[in-house]
Amino acid sequence: MKLILQYLRRHIGIFLLSTMFLTLEATADLLQPTFMSFIVDHGVVHSDIRKILFYGMIMLLIAFAGAFSAVMRNRFASRTSQTIGKEMRQDMYHNVQQLSLENIDRLQPASVITRITNDVSQVQELINSIMRMMVKAPITCVGAIVLILIQTPKQAPVMLGIMIAVTILILANMKVGYPRFGMVQRKLDKLNGVTREFLSAVRVVKAFNAEDEETEKFDKASAELAKANVAALHAASYFSPLINLTVNFGIVLLLWISKDQNSSEIGKLMASVNYMTQVLFAVTMISNVINVAVRAMASSGRIQEVLDEKPAQQFPTQPLRPDIQGEIVFENVSFAYAGAGKEALKEVSFTIHPGETVGIIGPTGSGKTTLVNLVPRLYDASSGRILIDGCDVTQIDETLLRNSIAVAAQKPLLFTGSIRDNLRWGKEDASDEEIRKAAQIACADDFIQKTENGYDTWLGQGGVNLSGGQKQRLSLARALVCNPRILVLDDCTSALDAQTEANVLNGLKKYAGSLTILLISQRVSTVMQTNRILCLEDGAVKGFGTHAQLMQNCELYKTIYQSQIGGEQHDR
Ligand code: ADP
Ligand code: MG
Numbered sequence: 001m002k003l004i005l006q007y008l009r010r011h012i013g014i015f016l017l018s019t020m021f022l023t024l025e026a027t028a029d030l031l032q033p034t035f036m037s038f039i040v041d042h043g044v045v046h047s048d049i050r051k052i053l054f055y056g057m058i059m060l061l062i063a064f065a066g067a068f069s070a071v072m073r074n075r076f077a078s079r080t081s082q083t084i085g086k087e088m089r090q091d092m093y094h095n096v097q098q099l100s101l102e103n104i105d106r107l108q109p110a111s112v113i114t115r116i117t118n119d120v121s122q123v124q125e126l127i128n129s130i131m132r133m134m135v136k137a138p139i140t141c142v143g144a145i146v147l148i149l150i151q152t153p154k155q156a157p158v159m160l161g162i163m164i165a166v167t168i169l170i171l172a173n174m175k176v177g178y179p180r181f182g183m184v185q186r187k188l189d190k191l192n193g194v195t196r197e198f199l200s201a202v203r204v205v206k207a208f209n210a211e212d213e214e215t216e217k218f219d220k221a222s223a224e225l226a227k228a229n230v231a232a233l234h235a236a237s238y239f240s241p242l243i244n245l246t247v248n249f250g251i252v253l254l255l256w257i258s259k260d261q262n263s264s265e266i267g268k269l270m271a272s273v274n275y276m277t278q279v280l281f282a283v284t285m286i287s288n289v290i291n292v293a294v295r296a297m298a299s300s301g302r303i304q305e306v307l308d309e310k311p312a313q314q315f316p317t318q319p320l321r322p323d324i325q326g327e328i329v330f331e332n333v334s335f336a337y338a339g340a341g342k343e344a345l346k347e348v349s350f351t352i353h354p355g356e357t358v359g360i361i362g363p364t365g366s367g368k369t370t371l372v373n374l375v376p377r378l379y380d381a382s383s384g385r386i387l388i389d390g391c392d393v394t395q396i397d398e399t400l401l402r403n404s405i406a407v408a409a410q411k412p413l414l415f416t417g418s419i420r421d422n423l424r425w426g427k428e429d430a431s432d433e434e435i436r437k438a439a440q441i442a443c444a445d446d447f448i449q450k451t452e453n454g455y456d457t458w459l460g461q462g463g464v465n466l467s468g469g470q471k472q473r474l475s476l477a478r479a480l481v482c483n484p485r486i487l488v489l490d491d492c493t494s495a496l497d498a499q500t501e502a503n504v505l506n507g508l509k510k511y512a513g514s515l516t517i518l519l520i521s522q523r524v525s526t527v528m529q530t531n532r533i534l535c536l537e538d539g540a541v542k543g544f545g546t547h548a549q550l551m552q553n554c555e556l557y558k559t560i561y562q563s564q565i566g567g568e569q570h571d572r
Contacts, residue, residue: 359527
């Protein structure tokens with residue numbers, strides 16, 4: 001609730017204006033029955049046509065004023081709620097962008113999406129409802145009651161009884177509804193999670209004929225959401241009819257009490273029944289707003305969580321800006337993913353010299369990707385230090401650090417846009433010449449030229465219209481365009497045929513110069529072409545040296561070598 005107030009405060013002017021129109025509207029509504037009772041008691045009963053016309057005209061004018069106010073407050077309400085929604089979404093997105101991977105892992109991407117879209121909509125609806133009726137309903141309620149009491153004081157106890165009953169009903173509604181609507185949002189998260197996972201892995205799902213399992217997962221999540229919704233709406237469904245019933249019962253009681261009223265006061269009686277109906281209407285509105293509020297409160301808590309999430313990583317306020325040469329030192333580095341039981345890296349130590357090309361090999365899950373991710377600080381080491389040119393990476397300027405290191409990731413991620421846009425991703429002002437040169441080294445130029453629009457060929461989301469090998473080569477070219485000091489290639493030649501891979505590696509060798517390269521590969525034949533090889537198993541270094549050295553003193557390397565060499569040519 002605090003969150004909603006905080007955003008409303010920024011639009012306090014419009015909010016007050018709309019409150020003013022609401023008050024006007026409520027007053028107009030309240031005046032109508034009184035003038036009607038004048039028409040009846042002074043006009044109709046005495047057959048005075050002039051009085052009927054006079055009060056009739058006044059009623060018409062009031063009706064116009066009421067209608068005008070209604071239009072205005074609706075417009076203000078829509079505008080304000082939409083603006084606040086926009087601001088909330090932007091603030092959330094902005095904060096999410098500041099977060100490190102560890103935060104995102106914890107919040108879960110699917111849930112962040114639900115929060116930015118659905119939860120914000122709930123809050124928007126609340127603001128809209130509040131601005132449409134918040135002031136009006138209480139004014140109508142209180143005003144109508146006061147007017148009834150003035151005109152027909154005998155009815156006071158009945159009124160009081162009804163109001164107490166209605167208040168109890170509204171409070172009960174809140175108590176029952178709140179936890180249930182929170183549950184609905186959590187189930188929605190889950191459904192979005194399942195859908196997202198399926199869509200991002202749709203090729204694998206189809207290839208393994210796993211549609212049935214996925215459908216089952218989806219059906220389950222969908223059924224759970226429906227169940228949570230039904231539970232929440234069921235709870236709400238009792239209250240509004242109960243409130244109606246209570247107020248209608250009150251109207252009957254009022255009429256009963258007034259049954260022996262003086263016939264000259266028939267107009268007053270009509271007015272008080274009319275007021276009672278207004279009270280009913282206002283109370284229904286209030287209970288509706290409260291229903292919306294209950295949902296929005298659950299949502300605003302979830303929005304607050306995203307806004308409050310503090311980046312897990314700290315960057316130095318007075319960062320170092322070394323002239324990066326490319327020496328990389330790991331000192332007793334251990335790392336565990338948040339929530340994972342075991343460490344992904346254990347006491348890893350090594351030194352890589354500037355300009356060296358180092359191969360990294362090891363079984364899947366041995367920590368190769370994790371190790372290279374620590375260098376540009378995608379994650380921070382749990383213990384130990386990582387030094388670049390003698391500077392602790394946590395002390396180096398973030399922009400400098402990330403600009404000096406380019407990564408061609410294991411799973412190449414491309415964005416919607418032209419090939420040129422994608423290659424320019426890491427360096428906005430790269431010339432066509434630079435882009436072409438990078439593409440040539442990555443052996444991507446040939447296939448790009450063969451596409452219909454060359455470098456202007458449009459890529460779908462994630463580069464769906466490319467083959468795995470083409471995506472890898474584009475991702476490599478993109479890394480080269482950055483013109484980094486340290487180049488990380490995470491198994492980014494795995495989808496290439498032997499000849500193309502050899503061409504890429506040769507190109508890189510010529511291009512490398514003083515560049516430090518970390519080359520991850522599953523293939524011995526690939527890492528054999530590097531200066532030195534780091535051999536990893538279960539997050540620990542099993543050997544570090546040249547091919548010849550490792551063949552002598554690293555059992556793991558020897559095993560991998562023997563299992564691959566010979567079979568090597570066939571398994572591509
Ligand atoms: P490799 O690249 O050698 O195949 P990784 O570095 O990707 O290995 O993974 C090392 C270990 O860390 C594995 O056990 C893997 O399950 C785990 N791991 C990788 N990424 C994450 C993550 N985001 N959250 C939790 N555990 C992870
Ligand atoms: Mg990996």
